[in-house]
Amino acid sequence: MSFEQPIPGAPPLERVTVMQGQALASASPSIEYSTVLGSCVATCLFDPQTKVGGMNHFLLSEPPANLPGTQVDEHYGVYLMELLVNQMLAKGARKSNLKAHLYGGANVNRNMMRIGTMNAEFAREFLRREGIALMREDLGGTNARRVDFRPASGQVRLRTVEDRFAPPVQPTPRPAVSTGDVELF
Amino acid sequence: MSNTTRILTVDDSPSMRALLNHALSGHGFDVSQAEDGMAALDWLAMNEVDVVITDINMPRLDGFGLIERLREGSRHRDRPILVLTTESSDEKKARARAAGATGWIVKPFDPEKLVAAVRRVAH
Numbered sequence: 001m002s003f004e005q006p007i008p009g010a011p012p013l014e015r016v017t018v019m020q021g022q023a024l025a026s027a028s029p030s031i032e033y034s035t036v037l038g039s040c041v042a043t044c045l046f047d048p049q050t051k052v053g054g055m056n057h058f059l060l061s062e063p064p065a066n067l068p069g070t071q072v073d074e075h076y077g078v079y080l081m082e083l084l085v086n087q088m089l090a091k092g093a094r095k096s097n098l099k100a101h102l103y104g105g106a107n108v109n110r111n112m113m114r115i116g117t118m119n120a121e122f123a124r125e126f127l128r129r130e131g132i133a134l135m136r137e138d139l140g141g142t143n144a145r146r147v148d149f150r151p152a153s154g155q156v157r158l159r160t161v162e163d164r165f166a167p168p169v170q171p172t173p174r175p176a177v178s179t180g181d182v183e184l185f
Numbered sequence: 186m187s188n189t190t191r192i193l194t195v196d197d198s199p200s201m202r203a204l205l206n207h208a209l210s211g212h213g214f215d216v217s218q219a220e221d222g223m224a225a226l227d228w229l230a231m232n233e234v235d236v237v238i239t240d241i242n243m244p245r246l247d248g249f250g251l252i253e254r255l256r257e258g259s260r261h262r263d264r265p266i267l268v269l270t271t272e273s274s275d276e277k278k279a280r281a282r283a284a285g286a287t288g289w290i291v292k293p294f295d296p297e298k299l300v301a302a303v304r305r306v307a308h
Contacts, residue, residue, distance in 0.1 A: 078200045079293035082271055085198075086242050095197070095244065129199045180295030182267075182302040183278075184288040 015148075018042065018057045023080060025054030025087035029152040037104030038144045038166030039116035041123045044101040045084060045132070046154035047093035053151025054091075056084040060119055072118045081126050098132045101156055103147045105139040108163050116140065190307045191215045193232075195225040195239040195251060196269070201292075205238065205269075208296035214303065222246025226254060229261065235307050237261075238299075241270040241277065249284050256285035265306035269294060 018024055018035040025045075026033075033055040035042050040059040047053070058080045060072035085095060105120030120139040127134050138145065138158055144166035148157045192214050194205045202218045209216045217232065219225035221243040229237075237255070241248035248268055255261040265287040270277075278289050287306050290299060 075204060075293045078198070078204060079271065082198055082201065082292065086271055089242055126200055129203070131199075180290060180293060180298045182288060182290050182298050184302065184306065185282045185286060 018055045020057050020059060021080070023054065023056035023084035023087055025052060025084065025091050025093075026151045027052045027091050029150070031151055033149045033151060034147070036144060036146045036161060036166050038106055038108040038163065039104070039119065040166075041102060041104040041116075041119045041139070042147050042149075043081065043084060043123060043127075044103070044147070044149045044154075044156060045088055045093075045098050046100075046151070047088065047097040048099065048154060049097050050092045050094065051152050052088055052091045052093040053149065053154055054084050054088045054093075055147075055149050055151070056080055058119070059115065060122060072115075072122050074122065077119075077122050078126065081123075081130075085130075095130075095132075099135045099154070100127050100132050101135060101149075102127070102137040102139055103145055103156075103158060106141050106143055106145070108142055108144060108166060189213065189215045190303065191217070191233065191235045192303065193217050193219060193225060193228060193234045193237045195219045195222065195237065195243070195248070197221050197240065197243040201240070205294075205299075208294075208299060209303070211296075212300045214300075222248065222251035222254070225251055229255070234264070236303050237264060237266045238269050238303070239266060241268060241272050241281070249280060252281065252284040252286050267302060267306065269299075 013032050014030055015032045015034050018033050035057050042057045045054050060077045102123050105116040107116040143160045144163045146159045146161045196202050197220050206216050219228050223245040239248040252266055267288045268281045268286045269290045271292045273291055
C-alpha cells in the first residue's frame with residue numbers, strides 16, 4: 001500500500017521535513033517525517049514496544065584542526081546522535097528497544113568523493129558501539145534518496161530521486177557560539 | 186599518593202564515554218567510567234575520585250538523582266560534580282544547581298574547555 005493512499009478513519013497526515021542538523025521524534029500516527037539525502041545520512045530509530053520513532057539528518061565535516069584525527073567530526077556526530085536518542089527517550093522510548101535504519105551517504109559530488117562514505121561509516125560504527133540493532137541500511141552509491149518515515153509505526157518508504165532534489169553538500173556546522181561552554185555555579 | 190587527578194565519567198553512551206576518555210586521558214587524568222547513576226554509586230562506594238562528570242539522561246538513575254544521592258552523605262558533599270549534557274534548558278540547569286552540581290557544560294564539548302574546567306574545580 002502506498003503511503004499516499006488515505007486509510008479510512010485515519011487522522012490526516014502531517015508531513016514534517018527533517019532538515020540537516022535536526023533530530024525529531026514523535027509517537028503520533030498522524031506524523032510522517034520526510035527528508036532528501038545526497039551525501040547526508042539519516043538515522044531512523046524506532047521502539048516497537050512504545051511505538052515511538054525519530055529521525056535525524058546530518059553531514060559531518062572533517063574535525064576542527066585542534067581535535068585529534070578522526071575522519072569526520074565525531075564529537076559533533078555523537079552529539080547529533082545523542083540528541084535523537086534523547087528525543088526518543090523523552091517520548092517514552094527505551095534505549096534497549098531501539099531498532100535503526102540508515103539511509104544516504106551517497107558520493108554525489110566528485111569533489112567530495114568520500115564524505116558520504118565517511119558519514120555512513122560513522123553512523124554504522126555509532127550504532128554498533130551503542131548496541132542499537134541496525135535492521136536495514138541503504139547507504140552509498142551515487143544517487144540521492146528520499147526517505148519517508150512514519151515514527152509511530154516504523155514504516156519507511158525509500159525512493160531514488162534526481163540529484164538536483166538533494167540539498168547542497170554542506171557539512172552540518174557546529175554551533176558557532178556556546179559549544180562546550182562551561183558555567184561554574 | 187599520586188598527584189594525578191582522578192575523574193569518574195558517568196554516561197550511558199559508550200561513544201560519549203570513549204570521547205571523554207580520549208580527551209581526558211590525553212591530558213594526564215586518571216579516568217574511570219560508569220554507564221549510569223547506579224553504576225556510579227557502586228563504583229564510588231569502593232573507589233576514591235577527585236571529580237565526577239555526569240550526563241543527565243540515563244537509565245536506572247539519572248544525573249539529577251546521582252547528584253542528590255552523592256550530596257546526601259558526608260563523603261561526597263564537597264566533591265566537584267560537573268554536568269555534561271545535551272540539555273540546554275534553564276529549568277534543568279537550575280535543577281542541577283539546586284541538587285548540588287558544581288558546574289554545567291553543554292554538549293558537544295570542547296576538550297580544551299572541559300580540561301580547563303576540571304583543573305579549576307579539582308581540589
